[in-house]
Amino acid sequence: MVRALRVAVIGAGPAGIYTADTLMRSGVACSVDLFDRLPAPFGLVRYGVAPDHPRIKGIVHALHRVLDTPGVRLFGNVEYGRDLLLADVRMLYDAVVVSTGCERDRDLDIPGIDLPGSHGAARFVQWFDGHPDVSRDWTLDAEHVGVIGAGNVALDVARVLAKAADDMLDTEIPDNVHAGLAANRATDVHVFARRGLAQAKFTPMELRELDHVPGVEVVVDPEDVEFDDGSLAALRESKQTQMVVRTLQDWAMRDRRRTPRRLHLHFLANPVAVLGTDRVTGLRTERMALDGHGGVTGTGVHTDHPLQALYRAVGYIGSELPELPFDRLTGTTPHRAGRIVDFDGQPVPGLYASGWIKRGPIGLIGHTKGCALETVTSLLADREELTPAPVPDPAAVVELLEERGTAYTTWDGWLRLDKHERRLGEARGRDRIKVVPRREMTEISRAS
Known part of the structure; x- marks a missing residue:
């Protein structure tokens, strides 16, 4: 029996989530784990859109449905390059998609x-x-x-x-x-x-x-x-x-x-x-x-x-990621149709990019869907040539993070934090009041 394709997505903002959604809708058996350095998902929608734009904030509802899909897992409060290294994702996944966006001011x-x-x-x-x-x-x-x-x-x-x-x-x-x-x-x-x-x-x-x-x-x-x-x-x-x-x-x-x-x-x-x-x-x-x-x-x-x-x-402008090619002038990861390439222009097997870290900070959030489709199309076209993950067991990444003492958060943890923020808002006649300190967000998310 052929096992499901294992894909890691670094970044749980719109680009990463649309990438996961495109993979899960592709008809190819796969499972997707999203990693984000923040304890909560949604990236730019939560932390880059003005709070008096509820119409744009409403995109969260569509992203929520993706993260609620069986076969998709969220690991928040996990920083690539510190808690999770390139060697780790190479060992645990068949392919890796970088979707870290652009957060710094040009x-x-x-x-x-x-x-x-x-x-x-x-x-x-x-x-x-x-x-x-x-x-x-x-x-x-x-x-x-x-x-x-x-x-x-x-x-x-x-x-x-x-x-x-x-x-x-x-x-x-x-x-x-x-x-x-x-x-x-x-x-x-x-x-x-x-x-x-x-x-x-x-x-x-x-x-x-x-x-x-x-x-x-x-x-x-x-x-x-x-x-x-x-x-x-x-x-x-x-x-x-x-x-x-x-x-x-x-x-x-x-x-x-x-x-x-x-x-x-x-x-x-x-x-x-x-x-x-x-x-x-x-x-x-x-x-x-x-x-x-x-x-x-x-x-x-x-x-x-x-x-x-x-x-x-x-x-x-984007930020450089450890052990991955990066163009400092454009602030992006060099690629061809979503396949990350080295400085000789050669594809790096098993490594892909989507979103602003791939194409630069252009286009509205909705344009990220087409970008994700291009990347996933390339990934799936390559799947027969991908080097299989030596340790594809979905439990292995959990064991690794726990071994390293990483206080990771999960989708269930986000639902707890979401409920908590809504209760704070309800007490004052508002939809939500954000929890800001990282430690408090993590503790609420990890509470049993």
Whole structure:
């Protein structure tokens, strides 16, 4: 009798879970173990999506069904490279899929970017999402705040900074996040985009949400409403771009309102230097001109914007994994159709990648399904050539982790933690309140 294919997936976020789902639906007999360094699953959905986005958070329900599938197991609080080594997964599994995503902020190489008061957006998002590995304190004492970026993460950061703390009480934010936001002194939040309106990467729904934040006026300078042949081509090709531009034009033309807080969207403003000596005091931008082909060129005209804090939302980048090929420039694992390749371009037998660590931080969460399908298709095409795991017994990984004293969590443990967080929320009329400390999450999950 042919035994089931044994696959390890490193990372239990959307990419890893969709990979498991695709494998289980393939018609090939297999079992999948997912490993994650955090005690709870769901990765970016739990720790990278703003808490006031319940629509996106609802993706958890689909991911939940996958992890509840017979033949799929979850091992949380297990860090690859520490608790589980490459030699271990090679011994226990026929194939390994790396799905660790991209969690770090991409660098922005301009003078002053490392001054106190300058932050990466990813860390701030993780703070207000209750990530267990981020400090529980975040100082929000700036009245004028800048956000560099023209994508949805920049909008999330700007919206949370502009929003009143009590308007977040219908979400799952922990108490320390509410207390931090309640101390927020921001009156004006400025978002800086290097290119024009038609090149913005916002999605229409995310953009329109800004105008529904109580007590906040969205401001667009009419002088920023510029178009060239490249912009007009972008408008013709994309209804999404048309909706974004139409919204921004409407905001630029309307009368100003009197509100306690303002959110300014600046276009054709290229950040060239963070100002200050001991801490951030401002941002210098260069006015850009559309070049007719969808790009921009500098004009040499500079503006200094007084700010006391700055967040860069210029993209995420992946982290290197021990003993695996890694491209430091792109922050991804090199691959061909999901097959991890070495630096000579040769496939490494039995090793695969899916999600952002494979293709970079592009696309929405739903695009991860197609990425997982490509990887699984390659894996299954290779299955006759895979080196069989020397120890394929499903109990062997449990024995190994227990031998090493790893306080791993399981799917049943997540269900306990989920129930606990919902009870905390119910006591205050909310759906959920997150548990933040890693030790507390682990203890709740492992309680018998």
